[in-house]
Amino acid sequence: MKTTTSIAEMQKFIFGSKVYCSDGESGVLTHIGLDAKNWRMVVLGIRLGRLFGRTVYVPFNTVASASSEKVTLTISRDELERARKDAPGAAMFDSHARVFHVESGAEGGLSLIAVYPDNGEVAYIVTKGLKGLDVLLERAYLKQLESGRIEASLPESTLQALPAYRSDQELQSEVEENIFDLGPLHIDFRGMEIRVLDSVLYLDGNISSSLRSDMVGDQAMGVAGLLEIKNRLIADDELASELAMVMSRDERTKDLPIGVYPRLGHVRLSGSVHNKKQHAAAEEIVSGFPGVQSVENELRVDPNASMLYVLSSAGNEESKDHVPSDKYVRHTK
Incomplete structure (x- = not known):
């Protein structure tokens, strides 16, 4: 397959999917026409x-997006x-295509075209x-088509070795089990949004560290049938650094002794400012x-x-406070 387009970006069509126009739901996908x-x-x-409604036909260029959930048109x-x-x-082709x-x-049914x-x-x-x-059969295996029929050519051994195409529900359940099985991730579970759509795993939300974000991705990679993983988790350590950088570049908060402490995306601001305007500005910058x-x-x-007053860490390890300027990055033990 082409490498310039990810699986997540491809448009997927399933017979029976709901179709939405620009102003609301309008029908059901029953046919797909291909240039042979x-x-x-x-x-x-x-x-x-x-x-018993009637069927109408629209060109492919009216498609805005398509997934196993729905097809959206621009008209x-x-x-x-x-x-x-x-x-x-x-x-x-329709739901009876082979x-x-x-x-x-041997023959089988056609359930999805991407x-x-x-x-x-x-x-x-x-x-x-x-x-x-x-x-799933890639385009390279598909040799000929005509109405209602697609021919695929690949060695028997290759066909048997292909991973089974599994439902999104199956994949999501196994992903969640794999992640939850890893003890250190239990505290992060409530901050994550896990979703499988068209065999693509989307990881969104917040997590306590970039290391744990990598751990989640590694756990998910062991699930057979996933075609792609989109890890978009926002780690607290990276979020703290980015917030400190943003405030250091804003004239309203530049060089102020402000500590930034995220916890699964819930940010606590600690320290001191010179006036109420700076107090409000810091919150405005962070909240947006x-x-x-x-x-x-x-x-x-x-x-x-x-000066930024900080609390000592719970253990003996060194901790680092992220503040709006290198002048106020302080280490404590």
């Missing part, structure tokens, strides 16, 4: 209304209502029940920073403040 020569998606068939519901009602000249394995003659968002070219498909397997969940402002207003 260049393997590019050219049209979508959408059923309007309920069971309005009125524009969709006026779309063409006859199927265009393309190889058409995937044939050339080497064995394409590159810029040109609609097929990146991979997912087939169900091919020799008893649910597997990405990754900050809340701010506990314990700053004291002291016109003569020049």
Whole structure:
């Protein structure tokens, strides 16, 4: 597959997915049309209304986004209502389409088509029940297509060695179990948002350190069936450094003895400022920073403040306080 587009960025189409226009839900995806020569998606068939509603066809370039959850179009519901009602000249596929394995003659169902968002070219498909397997087949294995039929060619040994394509629910459950099994991560669990969509793991939220963020990613890598991991966790140590840097560059808080102490994104400000405006400015800067969940402002207003008073760490290790200037980075034991 192409390396310039990640799995997460690809558009995935599943028959039966809900379709949304720019102004709301409008129908269900029933058909996909591909150009048989260049393997590019050219049209979508959408059923309007309920069971016996009519089907209309819109070009691929009206697609804004597509995942296993829904397809979103750039056009309005009125524009969709006026779309063409006859199927265009393309190889058409629906929920009854089949995937044939050339080497064995076996066949399975077609459950998903993934394409590159810029040109609609097929990146991979997912087939169900091919020799008893649910597997992802990359474009390199796909040799020929016609309406309702895709032929795949790969050695039997290669087919059997492909990892099983698993549901998002299965993958998410195993990811959560793997992460929770690692004792040190228990305190971080409540700050994380874990979600699997189209076999891609998204890790969002806050975590206590960059080291633990790496640990979470390493634990998730052991889950078979994940196609990609998007680790977007915000670590407290990195957040503290970034906040201190931002305040050191803001004229309102520059060189002030302010300590920054995040805990899973909940930030406590400690130290002193010279006036109420600086007190409010520090909170404003921190509260608007990405990754900050809340701010506990314990700053004291002291016109003569020049030193940051800190508490000793619980153990014998050295701790570091992040403040808005190197002048006030202090180490304590």
